[in-house]
Amino acid sequence: MYLTWFDSNSWLLEIGNKRILIDPWLVGPLVFGNQGWLFKGEKRTPRPVPHDIDLIVLSQGLEDHAHPPTLKILDKMIPVVGSANAAKVAEELGFTQVRTLEQGYTYSLDNQIEIKAVPGSPIGPTTVENGYIFRELETNFKVYYEPHGYHDQSLQQETPIDVVITPIIDLALPLVGPIIKGTKSALQIAEWVKPQVMLPTAAGGDVTYEGVLASLLKAVGSLEDFRSLLARHNLSTRVLNPTPGERFEVPLEKQPAGVA
Structure with missing residues (x-):
């Protein structure tokens, strides 16, 4: 299994001989509703x-997950x-092959990867967006995002899920x-x-941010703090710190036979 982090929430997952692009932000600035004065992110590199790419997976409809400038340049047959x-x-x-995946349901990618949608982030009072579990059918390795x-x-x-990709530090607003x-x-x-293994997402990377909202956001915690917290709770999970744009192999051990 290989991963590449493209800053923010953008990942390339290589699993089961498939290349899955998750929440891609690859080109252009990141803004919400064309309100650059409020928030704007730009990649330095x-x-x-x-x-x-065999499949694009999008967790939310917001611009930092379904980034229009990036989606516009990708092959619409994916x-x-x-x-x-x-x-x-x-x-x-x-895009010509779009599948809405409701929570609790699965999608099979060429009988090699099973993707299950699970409840994720609430957006507004009535909408809950998706998280995902990717399972490689041959090895039973699971990745949760x-x-x-x-x-x-x-x-x-x-349980068990081998790899978890999720925020590890808080991003907070005053009050x-x-x-x-x-x-x-x-x-x-x-x-x-x-x-x-756990991998941080959402914060950090090779990105500059500006705007009113960006100036108010405060990062709370660090990867070292979280590693210490895991140790205090007797958890052996390894926390990796990926370098943006660099492909790396995820070090995993096979689960004992019979473990689902």
Whole structure:
């Protein structure tokens, strides 16, 4: 299994001989509703757009997950799996094979990867977006991705999950508190599913941010703090710190026979 992190929430997952692009932000700035004065992210280092993509997976319909400038340049024949909001964005941009994956349901990629949608981040009072579990059928390795730190209790039934990609530090606003849930939420999912490896998402990377909202956001915690927290709770999970744009192999040990 290989991963490449492209800053923010953008990942390339290589598993089961498939290349899956998750929440891609690869070109152009990141803004919400064309309101650059409020929030704008820009990559310091342009990187090549990944090739030979077998599937695009979108967790949310917001611009930092379904990034319109990036989706516009990708091949519209690539299949897309997403939440209802994300699928709508992909369809409007011309993708021809779009599957809305409701929570609790699965999607099979060429009988090699099973992708299960699980409850993720609440967006507004009535909408809950998707997290995902990717399972390689040959090895039974599982990868769980949720980019805002909202983990549903049903995940305890999925134990063990080998790799967890989720925020590990909090991103907070004054008087509001965390809008990205890191430390406590990450510890909870580590205790629930006992991952071999955890990887941070949402914060950091080779990106500059500006705007009113960006100036108010405060990062709380660090990877070293979280490693110490895991140790205090007798969890052997390894926390990796990926370098943006660099492909790396995820060090995993096969589970004993009979472990689901």
